[in-house]
Amino acid sequence: MRVTVIIPTHNEAQAIERVLADLPSDLTTEIIVVDSNSTDGTPGIAARKGARVVQEPRRGYGRACLTGLSAADSPDVVVFLDGDYSDRPSELAVLLAPIKDGRADITLGSRLSRQRSGGALPWHQALGNRLAASLIRLLYGLEITDLGPFRAARADVLCAISLEETTYGWAVEMILKGALAGFRVVEVPVSYYPRIGKSKISGTVKGTVGAAWFILSLIVRYYFRRHRPRSPRPA
Secondary structure (H helix, E strand, O other): OOEEEEEEEOOOOOOHHHHHHHOOOOOOOEEEEEEOOOOOOHHHHHHHOOOEEEEOOOOOHHHHHHHHHHHOOOOOEEEEOOOOOOOOHHHHHHHHHHHHOOOOOEEEEEOOOOOOOOOOOOHHHHHHHHHHHHHHHHHHOOOOOOOOOOEEEEHHHHHHHOOOOOOOHHHHHHHHHHHHOOOOEEEEEOOOOOOOOOOOOOOOHHHHHHHHHHHHHHHHHHHHHOOOOOOOOOO
């Protein structure tokens, strides 16, 4: 199984070497670091550690992920991972297992389903994620607890659902479109630790509230666009 790992970065020089060192080499076929105008040497560090660095000067988390997807070399599965070392790349096997076993098309790493390191997830970010996950459970019948960034999906599924969001709405778009198209979205517990460096969004209450409002409105908008999920597709 060909596995491509895509890591969006912006000034992650303090963490990116640890992230790349912890990725299990026996599970990854290629690693793509999509860098957005880092000024701290992140691209050079990533390249020295063996990653393929792709430049994306336009800002936006979703845009970086989409750029990485377009650069991927015929993967079977694509993994998305932040470059701040808050998730543990060494847990990649846990994330891939449901897809490998034929039980899932998309897997989400939940930071809220097990005890996490103190201070890893600020209260306002945890609250926003729980609220969004609760709304998804209510409207879509999808049993998830978190919208975590550490996730994997079959490449053909990503192609089928045609992701378009270029900002932080991209993460929830994958879940909603996957559910509405009848693909199997499965959550697995992952560890979570304080990020290295300053968060671009969740470091402030204002940034978190803005992101949460956008995500919640997106959840409702997709629901009314497609009133209910289709029946799950066969494996």
